[in-house]
Amino acid sequence: MELLKERIRQDGLVIDEHVLKVDQFLNHQMDIALINEIGKEFRRIFKDHDITKIITIEASGIGIACIAAQYFNNVPVIFAKKSKSINIEGDVYWVDVKSYTHKQEYNVILSKKFLNENDTVLLIDDFLANGCALSGLIEIVREAKAKLVGAGIVIEKTFQEGGKTIRNMDVRVESLVKVKSLKGNVVEFDD
Ligand code: 5GP
Numbered sequence: 001m002e003l004l005k006e007r008i009r010q011d012g013l014v015i016d017e018h019v020l021k022v023d024q025f026l027n028h029q030m031d032i033a034l035i036n037e038i039g040k041e042f043r044r045i046f047k048d049h050d051i052t053k054i055i056t057i058e059a060s061g062i063g064i065a066c067i068a069a070q071y072f073n074n075v076p077v078i079f080a081k082k083s084k085s086i087n088i089e090g091d092v093y094w095v096d097v098k099s100y101t102h103k104q105e106y107n108v109i110l111s112k113k114f115l116n117e118n119d120t121v122l123l124i125d126d127f128l129a130n131g132c133a134l135s136g137l138i139e140i141v142r143e144a145k146a147k148l149v150g151a152g153i154v155i156e157k158t159f160q161e162g163g164k165t166i167r168n169m170d171v172r173v174e175s176l177v178k179v180k181s182l183k184g185n186v187v188e189f190d191d
Helices: 002-011 032-045 060-069 131-144 162-168
Strands: 053-057 077-083 093-099 106-110 120-128 147-157 172-181
Touching: 002 032, 002 147, 002 172, 032 106, 032 147, 032 172, 053 060, 053 131, 053 172, 060 077, 060 120, 060 162, 077 131, 106 131, 120 131, 120 162, 131 147, 147 162, 162 172
Parallel strands: 053 077, 053 120, 120 147, 147 172
Antiparallel strands: 077 106, 093 106
8 A cells, every 4th residue: 555655654663673653643643534545445455245343452453443444334343452450250252462562461352242153354453563462353253253354454564473473374464564674764665
């Protein structure tokens, strides 16, 4: 997605060799016109599926998923909650996730009343790095026996393992831009 690449070149901040900051337009301040284009692009990619739910994880996926949902007939968006507590109450799906990015462990939780075997799910997230967050969501979708059509990712960092890990789980991953390197303070794209 050329528009997104241009925006990353213009406003993305390379923090170090591993982390790209996009808080000008995606992760803190949000450029709604750009995110609308992102939503349209996800729709174009996944147009052949009758998606019934979009699932993301708090916090930075929520806004993107909500805007994208408008291009999927306003299907409900469910955001999985992250919790450090192990006191999980109620009828919920939950998995334990280890985040390499943030060097912490947390639970990903989603209420059973919002997801079941009749659902067809698209996962959406802002970044794919090591794939921990996404693999947690996939586990939940599989446990619910819902149909998973794939994952729409805004920015995949292909120099980290997540893309390989998730594709090895037999999940279709579609990333709008792929970053192959952040070395020398420069963002290099895959294609
Ligand atoms: P994971 O390692 O599980 O694939 O990444 C988990 C989360 O960390 C992503 O959903 C994203 O919110 C955040 N993250 C990972 N890498 C980056 C990055 O380079 N920049 C920013 N802003 N967030 C990132």
